[in-house]
Amino acid sequence: MSGEAAFAAGYVLVLLAGVVALEIWGRQNTSAWASRVFAGYRRAVPDAPRPADQTDWPHSEVHRFHAVIALSVAAIALVLVAAALVRNHGPIEIAVLGAVALPHGMLLARRAPRLLRRPAPPPG
Amino acid sequence: MVMSKAPVDAVPDPAPPPTGTRVGKRGRMIGRGWVQAAILVTLAGFLVLGFLAMRTYQAQPPIPEKVTTSDGQLLFTGEDIRQGQEAFLRNGLMQYGSIFGHGAYLGPDFTADYLHRAATSVQDQYGGTEAGHARTVEDFKANRYDDKTGTLVWSPAQGKAFTELTAHYAATLSSPEGKNGLRPNAITDPAEIHDLTAYFGWTAWASAAERPSKTYSYTNNWPSEPLVDNKPTGHTVTWSVLSLIFLLVGAGALFAAFGRWNFLGWHNRDHRELRFHAPRDVRLTPAQRATAWFFFIMSGLFLVQTLLGSATQHYRADLQSFFGFPLDQWLPYNLTRTWHVQLSIFWVVTSFLAIGIFLAPLIARGWEPKRQALLTRLLLGALVVVVVGSLLGELAGMRGWLGPLWAQLGNQGFEYLDLGRIWQVLLTLGMGIWAFILFRGLRRRLRTEHLANMPWLFFLAALALPAFYAVGLLASPDSHFTAADFWRFIVVHLWVEDFLELFTTATVAYLFVLLGVVRERVALSVIFLDVVLYSAGGVIGTMHHLYFSGEPAEHLALGATFSALEVVPLLFLTVEAWSFLQLGARRKSASSTPFPHRWAVMFLAAVGFWNFLGAGVFGFLINLPIVSYYEIGTGLTANHAHAAMMGVYGMLAVGFAMFALRYLIPEERWSDRLASISFWSLNLGLAWMSFATLLPAGALQLYKVVDAGYADGRSLGYLQGGTNMFLEWLRLPGDVVFMVGGVLPLLWLSYLGIRYRSKTTRSPEAPAETLLFTEIVPDSSDDKAEDTDAADLVVGVADKVAGGPEATR
Numbered sequence: 065m066s067g068e069a070a071f072a073a074g075y076v077l078v079l080l081a082g083v084v085a086l087e088i089w090g091r092q093n094t095s096a097w098a099s100r101v102f103a104g105y106r107r108a109v110p111d112a113p114r115p116a117d118q119t120d121w122p123h124s125e126v127h128r129f130h131a132v133i134a135l136s137v138a139a140i141a142l143v144l145v146a147a148a149l150v151r152n153h154g155p156i157e158i159a160v161l162g163a164v165a166l167p168h169g170m171l172l173a174r175r176a177p178r179l180l181r182r183p184a185p186p187p188g
Numbered sequence: 189m190v191m192s193k194a195p196v197d198a199v200p201d202p203a204p205p206p207t208g209t210r211v212g213k214r215g216r217m218i219g220r221g222w223v224q225a226a227i228l229v230t231l232a233g234f235l236v237l238g239f240l241a242m243r244t245y246q247a248q249p250p251i252p253e254k255v256t257t258s259d260g261q262l263l264f265t266g267e268d269i270r271q272g273q274e275a276f277l278r279n280g281l282m283q284y285g286s287i288f289g290h291g292a293y294l295g296p297d298f299t300a301d302y303l304h305r306a307a308t309s310v311q312d313q314y315g316g317t318e319a320g321h322a323r324t325v326e327d328f329k330a331n332r333y334d335d336k337t338g339t340l341v342w343s344p345a346q347g348k349a350f351t352e353l354t355a356h357y358a359a360t361l362s363s364p365e366g367k368n369g370l371r372p373n374a375i376t377d378p379a380e381i382h383d384l385t386a387y388f389g390w391t392a393w394a395s396a397a398e399r400p401s402k403t404y405s406y407t408n409n410w411p412s413e414p415l416v417d418n419k420p421t422g423h424t425v426t427w428s429v430l431s432l433i434f435l436l437v438g439a440g441a442l443f444a445a446f447g448r449w450n451f452l453g454w455h456n457r458d459h460r461e462l463r464f465h466a467p468r469d470v471r472l473t474p475a476q477r478a479t480a481w482f483f484f485i486m487s488g489l490f491l492v493q494t495l496l497g498s499a500t501q502h503y504r505a506d507l508q509s510f511f512g513f514p515l516d517q518w519l520p521y522n523l524t525r526t527w528h529v530q531l532s533i534f535w536v537v538t539s540f541l542a543i544g545i546f547l548a549p550l551i552a553r554g555w556e557p558k559r560q561a562l563l564t565r566l567l568l569g570a571l572v573v574v575v576v577g578s579l580l581g582e583l584a585g586m587r588g589w590l591g592p593l594w595a596q597l598g599n600q601g602f603e604y605l606d607l608g609r610i611w612q613v614l615l616t617l618g619m620g621i622w623a624f625i626l627f628r629g630l631r632r633r634l635r636t637e638h639l640a641n642m643p644w645l646f647f648l649a650a651l652a653l654p655a656f657y658a659v660g661l662l663a664s665p666d667s668h669f670t671a672a673d674f675w676r677f678i679v680v681h682l683w684v685e686d687f688l689e690l691f692t693t694a695t696v697a698y699l700f701v702l703l704g705v706v707r708e709r710v711a712l713s714v715i716f717l718d719v720v721l722y723s724a725g726g727v728i729g730t731m732h733h734l735y736f737s738g739e740p741a742e743h744l745a746l747g748a749t750f751s752a753l754e755v756v757p758l759l760f761l762t763v764e765a766w767s768f769l770q771l772g773a774r775r776k777s778a779s780s781t782p783f784p785h786r787w788a789v790m791f792l793a794a795v796g797f798w799n800f801l802g803a804g805v806f807g808f809l810i811n812l813p814i815v816s817y818y819e820i821g822t823g824l825t826a827n828h829a830h831a832a833m834m835g836v837y838g839m840l841a842v843g844f845a846m847f848a849l850r851y852l853i854p855e856e857r858w859s860d861r862l863a864s865i866s867f868w869s870l871n872l873g874l875a876w877m878s879f880a881t882l883l884p885a886g887a888l889q890l891y892k893v894v895d896a897g898y899a900d901g902r903s904l905g906y907l908q909g910g911t912n913m914f915l916e917w918l919r920l921p922g923d924v925v926f927m928v929g930g931v932l933p934l935l936w937l938s939y940l941g942i943r944y945r946s947k948t949t950r951s952p953e954a955p956a957e958t959l960l961f962t963e964i965v966p967d968s969s970d971d972k973a974e975d976t977d978a979a980d981l982v983v984g985v986a987d988k989v990a991g992g993p994e995a996t997r
Contacts, residue, residue, distance in 0.1 A: 068911045075884050082879070122789055129790075129797065129871075136872045140880045140922075147918060151910075 069152035069161060072144055076164045079141040083134045083171065090130025093118065128179070135176055138168040216638040217709055222716040223640045229720050233727030240731060240743055241674060247740035248670035249394035249406035253338030255386075257347035264350075264386035266338070270666060272387025275380045277601025277665045278594050280522035280586045283529070284369060285902075287391055288407060288737040289820035290673060291603050294369045294503055294521050297821055297902045300411040302353060302385075303328075303392035304899035307415035309349035321415075328396040328416040329405075340393070354385040366514075368904065369503050369521035391669070394738060408744055410736035411898035412818055420817050423741045428814040431752035435808075438753045442721075470851055471950035471958045473549040474561035475629070480852045480941040481568055482542035483845045486535050487935040489575065490838075493531035494927045500524045501923065504907060505916035526582050526599065526606045532833060533604070534575050539841035540688070541567070541622050543695060544650055546848045548629030550702055551643050554950065554959050557628050564625060570618050578611035595665050602672065604680045605660045612661060619654035626650050642708060645715055646698055649691040656683040670738030681730040684837070685754075685803075686722050692840055693718040696792060699847065702960055703785065725753035735813050736820060748813050784850050784961045787863035791843030794871055798835025806831050806878075818893045821902060823886030831878050834870075842870065842934060850961070852941040862933040869929025876922025885915040 118124065145165040149158065216223070251270070255263045276282065276298075285295025307324055314320025332341040342350070358381045366372035375381060394406040396416045404421040412418055502510055503521040545564055549556045584590050585598020585608065595601075597608045605612065627634075630647055637643045660679040663672035697711035731739070731747025806828040810819045819825065846863060888911065893901030900906060907913075950958060 068914070071884075071888065071911070075887075079879065121783075121786075122793060125790060125793065129793065132868065133797075133871065133875050136875050137879050140876055143921070144880065144884075144918065147914065151914060 065154065065156045065160065066152045069148055069154075069157040072148035072152075073160050073164045076141045076145055076161075076168065079137055079144075080164070080167055083137050083141075083168070086130045086134035086137065090127045090134070092126070093123075131175065131179055135172055135179065138172045141165065141168040142172065213636050214638060214641060216640045217642075218640060218712045218716060222713065222720075226716050226719040226723070230723040230727070233723045236728050236746065237730070240728070240739075240746065243740055243742060244671055244674045247399075248668050249390075249738045250333060250335060250338075251390065251668065252333055252340035255340045255342060255390070257344045258341050259344050259347075261344075261347055263342065263347055264382070264389070268383045268386040269390045271380075272383035272385070272390075273669060274595075274665050275375070275384050276387055278585060278588075278599070279375055280526055280582070280599060280601060280606075281384075282601055282603050283526045283606065284520075284522040286821045287388075287669065288395070288673070289410065290733075290737060291821070292522070292525050293821060293823065293826060293902070294525075294904075294907065296904070297411065297898065298388040299391040299395050299407075300413065300897075300899040300902060302388040303395055303411065303413050303418075304415065304897065305353055305356065306346060306349040306389070306392060307413065309352055310343070310345040311415060313345040313348065324415060325417045328393075329398055331397040331400065333397070342393075350385065350389055353389070354382055357381055357385050357388070366516045366520075367507055369507060369516065371516055371520040374520070395736075399740075404741075406738050407736045408741060408813075408817075410817055410820070412893060413897050413899065415897075420814055421741070423744055424735075424813045424817055427745045427748040428812040431748040431812060434749050435752040468855060469958055470961060471948065471954055472851055472946070473554075473556040474949050475556055475564045475625075476546050476549060476848075476851070477945055477949060478561045478564040478568070479542040479546045479848055480938075480945050481565075482538055482545075482571075483849060483852075484935075484938040484942050485568070485572065486538040486542065486841065486845060487931070487938040489531050489535035489538060490842075491927070491931045491935055493528055493535055494923075494931055496524045496528040496531065498923055498927070500528050501916070501919060505913060505919075507904075507908065523583060523586060526586075527579055529604055530579065530582070530606055531575075532838075536837045536841045537619075538571060539844045540653075540691065540695075541571070541619070543844035543848060544622065544626050544691075545629070547646070547695065547698060547702075548626050549950075550959055551646065551698065552630055552633045554954060555629075555632055557631075560625065560629055563621075563628070567618060567621055567625060570614070570621070574611050574614045574618060578607035578615075581608045581611060582606055600663075600665055602663055602665075602676050605663060605676055609661070609664070616654050616658045616661070619657060623647075623651045623654055640712075642694070642698060642701065642712055642715070645712070646694045649687070649694040652687040653683070653691060656687050659683070673737045674734060674739070677730055677733045681733055682727065686726040688837065689722055689726075690715075690718060692837075695844070696840075699788075722754070725750050729754045732811055732813075732816070735816055744813055748811075751811055752808070754807075785847055787860070787867055788843050788847035788850065790867055791839050791846055794839045794867070795836050795843065798831055798839060798874070802828065802831025802835040802878075806883075818898070819886075819890050822889040822893060823882055824890060825886075827878055827882035827886050830882060831874065834874055839870070842866070845934065845938060849937055849941045852945045853937065854944050854946060857940050857944045859937065862937055866930050866933040866937070869925050869933075870931075873922045873924075873926025873930055876925065877919055880922055881915050881919035885912055888912065888915070 118127065142165055145161045145168075149161055152161075251266045253266045255265070257263065276287065281295070281298070282291040284292050285301075286292060286297045286299075288299050289297055291297075307328060310327055311317065311320040311324040314323045327343045327346055333339070334341075358378065360368065361370065361375040361381065361384070362373055363370075364372050366374075375384070395410060396405050396413070396418060398404060399406055404423070405418070408424060409418045409421050412420075499510065499515060499519060500521060502515070503524075509515065581590070581597050582599040585594040585601075588594070590598045595608060596610050599606050599608060600612070607615070626647055630643055633643050634647065657679060659675055660683075662675040662678075667675075693715055697706070697715055700706040701708050701711045727750075728746050729751035731743045732751035733747075735744045735747060806824075810816055810824050810828055850858065889901050889906070892906055
């Protein structure tokens with residue numbers, strides 16, 4: 065297996081970790097009133113407001129933004145694998161690069177249509 | 189989001205001014221501790237910075253009066269070295285390769301390149317690797333500079349290497365074929381080549397020769413070069429570990445403190461209600477209308493900058509030609525990169541200038557002095573003259589068309605401070621005039637405000653921009669490089685990362701206050717927090733750029749420690765960024781008109797993302813001295829630079845434009861779709877640029893440097909290698925998305941801003957609610973609503989409803 069193909073495979077795995085991290089990051093509750101960081105605030109406030117819902121704008125955009133970036137990273141991984149396969153297409157290289165590309169492909173096929181179908185929530 | 193109904197006549201009476209304040213002047217709205225902390229931390233930071241500036245001059249590598257061989261042959265003089273530096277800068281070589289690791293990334297690092305080639309030659313003269321290694325190390329490590337006579341003595345073998353390298357640089361820099369990124373026959377004068385070689389040789393000497401009474405070189409043993417046993421020093425390793433500890437402790441302490449105490453003063457449920465006016469009801473002042481041209485020019489400069497960026501990038505993918513066109517004859521790499529870098533500052537600054545002028549009447553409650561629009565248009569004209577003049581000057585300076593005026597009218601040649609001195613002075617003056625325009629517009633309001641309140645902070649943050657940009661004037665082509673680099677990074681780092689950041693925070697905070705999404709007290713706390721945190725880390729943290737450019741080890745130690753702390757506010761502000769919008773609490777507008785600033789807010793939110801990823805993660809990735817030792821000047825620096833500069837300041841500049849264009853473009857002409865396309869394309873294009881090319885190519889290059897030495901990793905041979913070229917080409921789709929989908933829609937929107945902006949302007953007597961799209965109506969239980977700018981608008985609304993005078997003015 066060539067060094068270039070090995071590097072591409074390794075990097076595509078790193079990108080997969082990045083995609084997962086972005087997905088997790090995007091699912092965080094961004095309301096300060098729900099954050100553990102601001103526990104002291106909540107204790108000091110007798111009439112604490114109800115934390116914002118993840119569907120409230122602009123919090124609703126957080127997940128969408130991170131999901132789009134995550135999917136674009138998955139797309140980059142697929143393009144990288146495709147380009148690497150053009151240059152390195154021995155049987156082992158095809159197997160390894162195909163294997164590391166698979167999760168990205170599945171993620172893209174599963175998440176992208178759902179994201180495109182769901183309309184962007186309007187502010188208000 | 190909670191919907192609260194509130195009668196507009198429920199606005200409480202203005203509170204009496206606090207004790208000790210003049211009647212009619214609003215008192216300080218934030219605790220004295222915040223102000224004291226901000227002043228003390230800033231003063232402490234600058235005190236240490238002053239000490240480090242002094243140490244720079246004391247400990248920079250000496251420029252000898254003459255360099256001879258031990259058998260008496262004169263190789264070159266101190267004047268040759270200084271002339272060599274000027275030739276280096278005049279010919280734009282810092283935008284082609286680098287010196288002491290600073291500069292561009294296509295050409296070699298001339299310090300490392302000379303050191304490697306000279307050491308190879310000397311080792312060969314001494315009989316090869318086995319027999320010659322020890323003597324080679326001794327030749328380069330021994331410091332034979334006598335400061336009494338000003339003479340530096342090299343071995344005859346080093347003298348011979350100098351002669352060989354003079355021929356080598358003559359061959360590469362005056363190549364008639366080009367094909368190396370420079371224009372064909374770029375530098376043909378033998379005297380210039382001699383001086384350039386002397387300059388490169390002197391920097392290479394400083395990078396290997398041990399400082400007096402130290403066991404490491406003037407550059408803390410940078411670059412990594414096995415031939416002369418240049419390895420990381422104890423300082424480099426120790427301070428890397430300690431800075432990591434400081435980062436963990438600093439982040440932990442900050443989060444613990446914020447978890448324990450209510451610093452920002454959030455109090456309770458926000459009962460205010462937001463209503464949005466129809467855009468046609470909003471009236472602009474004449475100066476606000478004039479900013480349409482700023483945003484159009486900003487977008488035009490942005491487009492040109494990206495086109496030049498793509499040409500610059502093409503050189504890394506294909507040195508031979510630009511799809512068959514010999515681009516290097518007309519637009520060589522060093523010129524396209526100079527323009528690309530300079531325009532990145534110009535277009536961002538254009539947006540910042542415009543948003544300042546746009547906000548001033550909003551802060552001044554609708555008042556605008558006479559001839560403010562005229563001054564704004566004059567400023568725009570001056571800006572165009574400086575931009576066009578400086579860019580043409582850089583072309584003329586590099587081509588040698590300006591003779592002895594090259595540094596004044598042409599290019600001074602320092603990366604990011606490339607523009608000629610006259611243009612640099614004019615740009616500083618232009619920003620000074622802008623601050624004056626802001627002062628004119630704000631002066632009525634400033635008279636009624638405490639110095640620690642938001643209007644003054646906004647103005648002072650603006651005033652800091654010309655003041656700290658002017659520091660760059662201390663670097664000139666005839667300065668010692670180490671000292672010049674110190675002042676250069678005061679602009680590149682401190683001006684950008686601290687003062688542009690401060691102005692940004694003040695501006696964004698004010699926008700949110702005016703839009704009613706954040707309380708003025710909270711915004712004020714955030715601004716002071718920003719001052720404290722960025723001053724604590726950022727001022728001294730500037731030194732992280734200067735680990736290896738001839739500064740003593742204390743710069744490395746303090747730079748590593750404090751720049752690690754810079755990540756703390758980035759972490760904190762990222763956690764806090766989304767909650768900054770609407771305080772994270774549920775609140776709903778009762779307005780039937782939708783919130784109009786969706787895309788401006790989205791761009792500002794994208795800033796939070798890129799601030800964390802581009803500035804925080806990618807920045808910290810290369811920040812530790814031990815990483816920087818191998819990494820400086822490689823693709824990972826470009827990765828951080830693009831993700832942070834475009835991701836943070838670029839997105840901000842576009843966000844500001846989106847905010848103002850929403851007022852400038854009539855509702856029926858505004859296109860949410862174009863704004864959306866621009867937003868997603870810029871973000872996806874930037875992500876592509878980073879993840880497809882800059883990050884993997886940078887990682888591979890870092891490996892090469894660690895494995896084979898710095899000179900090898902930076903060589904054209906490595907860059908033109910198969911895997912690197914493959915990754916460079918992968919960038920193409922993302923760049924196309926960025927330019928076509930991101931920049932062109934923005935240009936079109938800004939064109940609509942000048943083509944269709946309303947001719948009707950706001951009169952000074954116009955009601956307050958026609959200032960903004962947003963109107964904030966407080967609940968009767970609202971506490972201290974009279975303290976806020978938003979409340980000022982509310983009072984104006986209430987007055988209008990009641991038919992009374994504008995009591996607050």
